[in-house]
Amino acid sequence: METHASVALIIGVTGMLGLSLAEALKKSTALGGPWTVYGVARRSMPPWFSPYLVDRYIECDVLDSNATQQQLPPISKEVTHIFWLSLNASSTSEEENIARTSAMIKNVLDVLVSRAQTSKVRHFTLTTGTKQYLGPIFDPVLSKQVIPHEPPFHEDMQRLPFINIYYALEDLLASYSSNFSSSIHRSSIILGASARSGHNALLTLVAYALISRYEGSPFRFPGNKFIWESFFDASDADLLAEQQIWAGNSDKTKNQAFNCTNGDVFTWKKLWKLLCEIFGIEFVPFDETDKFNWVEEMKGKGRVWDSIVEENSLVKLKLEEVACFEICNVVLHMQIQHVCSMTKSREFGFYGFADTFKSVRKWVERSKEMNIIPKH
Numbered sequence: 001m002e003t004h005a006s007v008a009l010i011i012g013v014t015g016m017l018g019l020s021l022a023e024a025l026k027k028s029t030a031l032g033g034p035w036t037v038y039g040v041a042r043r044s045m046p047p048w049f050s051p052y053l054v055d056r057y058i059e060c061d062v063l064d065s066n067a068t069q070q071q072l073p074p075i076s077k078e079v080t081h082i083f084w085l086s087l088n089a090s091s092t093s094e095e096e097n098i099a100r101t102s103a104m105i106k107n108v109l110d111v112l113v114s115r116a117q118t119s120k121v122r123h124f125t126l127t128t129g130t131k132q133y134l135g136p137i138f139d140p141v142l143s144k145q146v147i148p149h150e151p152p153f154h155e156d157m158q159r160l161p162f163i164n165i166y167y168a169l170e171d172l173l174a175s176y177s178s179n180f181s182s183s184i185h186r187s188s189i190i191l192g193a194s195a196r197s198g199h200n201a202l203l204t205l206v207a208y209a210l211i212s213r214y215e216g217s218p219f220r221f222p223g224n225k226f227i228w229e230s231f232f233d234a235s236d237a238d239l240l241a242e243q244q245i246w247a248g249n250s251d252k253t254k255n256q257a258f259n260c261t262n263g264d265v266f267t268w269k270k271l272w273k274l275l276c277e278i279f280g281i282e283f284v285p286f287d288e289t290d291k292f293n294w295v296e297e298m299k300g301k302g303r304v305w306d307s308i309v310e311e312n313s314l315v316k317l318k319l320e321e322v323a324c325f326e327i328c329n330v331v332l333h334m335q336i337q338h339v340c341s342m343t344k345s346r347e348f349g350f351y352g353f354a355d356t357f358k359s360v361r362k363w364v365e366r367s368k369e370m371n372i373i374p375k376h
């Protein structure tokens with residue numbers, strides 16, 4: 001097989017962003033292309049993932065150094081760009097998250113850079129997020145102590161005095177700065193299509209909408225009044241992919257961090273109306289006095305989801321595989337306007353944007369085509 005001069009290795013290719021990246025790199029117009037695309041994922045290829053998106057699909061848990069040393073050498077002398085989308089950050093201990101994710105990165109770089117006598121790796125893009133500015137909002141204890149930066153968030157805002165996986169990974173990459181350049185991409189809530197992303201907020205809300213519709217129960221907003229009314233932003237996975245490919249092909253972007261959001265803002269109230277319209281359900285205005293425990297309620301809906309899957313012949317996935325109610329619930333109870341600035345990105349020459357509501361519609365459609373949610 002002929003290998004192109006630009007060779008991408010996507011770690012986490014079956015997630016929302018991995019899918020968008022593989023698609024973007026395979027376009028004939030892709031910057032720096034044509035590209036050879038290798039994709040790594042922990043599990044076997046899911047039925048909704050097109051095999052044509054990658055030149056090779058490598059099933060490998062890169063947290064396992066032995067497996068990494070066995071699986072990656074065949075491509076180790078070819079890879080020019082690493083797109084890192086995979087974090088192991090599910091533990092409540094940030095130390096553990098840092099240790100695991102750093103080990104994953106080191107395992108891969110060990111094969112592709114340190115042991116490869118002729119490493120071609122030129123650039124490494126790392127996707128992180130606005131926890132950079134918000135601090136440990138998902139930590140039950142620390143979240144009460146943290147004073148987040150005031151939005152809009154700027155790239156050069158100083159680090160908050162709390163342990164943060166994003167800071168640790170930036171430092172880890174900086175330690176390789178004599179070997180290759182890197183760029184950091186800080187996303188907001190990612191809008192994309194995948195049933196293999198750890199946190200797919202859109203799919204979580206869609207699952208909730210579908211369950212409400214199936215049961216004929218009101219589609220109540222589970223968050224607080226502040227979030228219902230205030231501005232928020234999101235990041236289309238295609239836009240993130242576009243920014244990362246741009247950053248990997250420009251000299252100016254070396255060792256820089258960029259926000260990556262759609263460039264517009266939305267309110268959850270309007271997003272709720274949009275979801276109601278898309279799924280044909282009645283819009284119920286937010287009622288502050290109507291208290292309910294959304295996460296607990298959803299824990300009991302596994303059977304309802306199973307029925308929806310069964311009746312629509314969807315890809316067999318459990319509710320806990322498609323939805324992340326706990327994380328969404330934290331986001332929906334924030335007391336801060338979540339708005340990033342895209343100015344730095346534009347100053348450096350990236351002008352991409354997305355219309356958030358169009359992107360919601362697009363990814364809902366894609367999820368239907370992928371048979372993860374019902375067509376009707």
Ligand SMILES: *[C@@H]1O[C@H](CO)[C@@H](O)[C@H](O)[C@H]1NC(C)=O
Nearest residue numbers: 063064065066067068069070
């Ligand atoms: C990795 O390989 C080494 C040497 O073969 C072995 O001692 C070790 O147990 C292996 N570790 C895992 C996690 O399989």
Ligand SMILES: *[C@@H]1O[C@H](CO)[C@@H](O)[C@H](O)[C@H]1NC(C)=O
Nearest residue numbers: 042063087088089090100198
């Ligand atoms: C993270 O690492 C733990 C410990 O090895 C493992 O059990 C878990 O499946 C990993 N999660 C992800 C998302 O890789």
Ligand SMILES: *[C@@H]1O[C@H](CO)[C@@H](O)[C@H](O)[C@H]1NC(C)=O
Nearest residue numbers: 109113114115176178179180
């Ligand atoms: C990075 O490059 C330097 C200089 O070429 C080399 O000495 C070092 O071993 C490389 N680091 C790694 C981790 O491969």
Ligand SMILES: *[C@@H]1O[C@H](CO)[C@@H](O)[C@H](O)[C@H]1NC(C)=O
Nearest residue numbers: 152153154155259340341344
């Ligand atoms: C990201 O957005 C925030 C909020 O507007 C801003 O403070 C921060 O400087 C931006 N960061 C970058 C890298 O552009």
